[in-house]
Amino acid sequence: LNEQLALRPAGPGDLPFILATERRPGFDVLVARSSEEEHVARLARPDARYLIARAGGLPVGFALLEGLDDRHHGVKLRRIAVSEPGQGHGVPFMRALIAWVFTETAAERLWLDVFVHNPRARHVYRKVGFREDGLLRQAYVLPDGRRVDRALMSILRSEWQRPS
Numbered sequence: 001l002n003e004q005l006a007l008r009p010a011g012p013g014d015l016p017f018i019l020a021t022e023r024r025p026g027f028d029v030l031v032a033r034s035s036e037e038e039h040v041a042r043l044a045r046p047d048a049r050y051l052i053a054r055a056g057g058l059p060v061g062f063a064l065l066e067g068l069d070d071r072h073h074g075v076k077l078r079r080i081a082v083s084e085p086g087q088g089h090g091v092p093f094m095r096a097l098i099a100w101v102f103t104e105t106a107a108e109r110l111w112l113d114v115f116v117h118n119p120r121a122r123h124v125y126r127k128v129g130f131r132e133d134g135l136l137r138q139a140y141v142l143p144d145g146r147r148v149d150r151a152l153m154s155i156l157r158s159e160w161q162r163p164s
């Protein structure tokens with residue numbers, strides 16, 4: 001599966017897939033979503049990058065990176081989602097994403113935040129080498145009005161295990 005997963009930059013033609021993926025049933029309490037207009041505006045920004053993961057020639061997920069112009073070389077993984085969770089795409093997707101960031105950009109640090117009530121995502125991030133930086137307490141309001149904690153995680157270039 002690892003060999004079969006490939007990343008490519010997203011373009012406007014990927015917007016239906018991106019919009020549908022972040023709107024999968026149950027995802028509203030796991031991942032933020034944007035309107036089509038917000039995605040279109042962000043696609044044009046030089047400091048942001050959307051990447052599509054493909055397996056067997058089909059898109060299986062997308063990721064959104066931000067902060068590519070950060071003067072402290074900290075890139076943020078703002079959003080990631082696969083259309084069919086639990087099928088084994090997330091781990092190779094994350095590994096390919098980390099490799100992309102540390103080979104295609106000058107990033108020294110790749111970071112993200114994840115809801116503490118998302119043990120699947122936290123497991124995947126730990127498995128691919130992210131470490132916990134701390135907690136943003138009560139820092140997000142879910143669509144149902146609940147306030148939830150966000151865990152900060154990061155991986156440093158020096159911690160990245162280059163694929164052999």
Ligand SMILES: CC(C)(COP(=O)(O)OP(=O)(O)OC[C@H]1O[C@@H](n2cnc3c(N)ncnc32)[C@H](O)[C@@H]1OP(=O)(O)O)[C@@H](O)C(=O)NCCC(=O)NCCS
Binds near residue numbers: 083120123
């Ligand atoms: C997070 C996400 C990208 C991971 O991708 P995925 O394709 O589901 O991941 P995989 O199938 O490769 O791996 C899932 C891992 O989580 C584990 N897992 C599944 N449910 C779990 C749970 N409730 N608690 C802990 N671990 C769990 C699996 O056992 C597997 O680990 P393993 O490889 O060590 O066996 C995907 O689940 C997703 O898009 N979720 C919805 C959106 C989301 O949460 N995005 C992240 C926002 S920060």
